Amino acid sequence: MKFFDYNSGFMRFSLLLSRLTLLNLIWLLCCIPLVTAGASTAAQYYSIKQLINGDTAVFKNFRTGMKLYWKGATITWLILAVLSGIFSMAYYILTTADIPARAVLLSVAALAFLTLLLTMLWVYPVMINFVGNLREIFFNAFIFTFMYAPLTLIAAAFYVAAGFLLIRFILTRGLVILFGQALVVYANLNLFDKVFQKYRKTDEAL
Numbered sequence: 001m002k003f004f005d006y007n008s009g010f011m012r013f014s015l016l017l018s019r020l021t022l023l024n025l026i027w028l029l030c031c032i033p034l035v036t037a038g039a040s041t042a043a044q045y046y047s048i049k050q051l052i053n054g055d056t057a058v059f060k061n062f063r064t065g066m067k068l069y070w071k072g073a074t075i076t077w078l079i080l081a082v083l084s085g086i087f088s089m090a091y092y093i094l095t096t097a098d099i100p101a102r103a104v105l106l107s108v109a110a111l112a113f114l115t116l117l118l119t120m121l122w123v124y125p126v127m128i129n130f131v132g133n134l135r136e137i138f139f140n141a142f143i144f145t146f147m148y149a150p151l152t153l154i155a156a157a158f159y160v161a162a163g164f165l166l167i168r169f170i171l172t173r174g175l176v177i178l179f180g181q182a183l184v185v186y187a188n189l190n191l192f193d194k195v196f197q198k199y200r201k202t203d204e205a206l
Contacts, residue, residue, distance in 0.1 A: 016051075016186075017179060022058050023047050024182035030066075038077025042069035045124045048185050052193070069127060072134055076123060080116070087113045119145045121155045125192045130199070148195055155188045 023044055030040035046065030047058060055061060090109050094102055122141035126132075130140070145152050162180045165172035 019058055020182040020186060021179040024179045026062055038073040039066055039070040042073035042124055045185055046128045048189055049128055083116055118152050125189060129196050151191055158184045158187055
């Protein structure tokens with residue numbers, strides 16, 4: 001049956017999903033020591049980028065990604081963790097203490113934290129696609145976040161949908177755990193690649 005031919009759309013999608021599932025399970029295992037979560041996430045992004053480009057060596061690419069980005073990705077993860085802790089403390093203080101203009105301060109803090117989360121959607125994709133130090137990576141990610149706001153919102157919507165399915169339904173909870181993160185990364189990298197192609201052409205022209 002053509003439905004089960006190796007080159008059929010169904011089989012190509014099944015192979016892609018199986019590789020994404022494998023990558024997701026590797027990512028989950030490597031995230032168990034929380035300190036390695038950043039490097040594991042960068043390795044997952046790198047592996048999926050290679051998968052999009054036709055390289056299906058999942059284990060090899062994940063290991064290569066860990067070696068290439070462990071330092072920058074770990075620092076990035078620690079920065080996110082520290083800032084998240086600061087915002088959590090600020091939220092707790094603002095909601096429990098009697099502070100003047102509390103509503104305004106809460107709004108400002110929430111907006112700042114939302115900006116951080118949206119910027120993080122671009123940080124790892126920028127890290128694996130361009131060469132630069134962390135300051136340049138964060139700056140470019142911040143610029144992309146607002147320059148391409150519609151793409152940022154679509155990428156965020158993928159994570160919101162995955163979170164909703166994880167929390168709301170028992171059946172989909174298992175699927176999200178199995179391959180949800182990798183599938184979202186795959187979708188976002190394909191989405192962002194349209195932006196990155198413009199800047200790769202500019203770099204090549206220079």
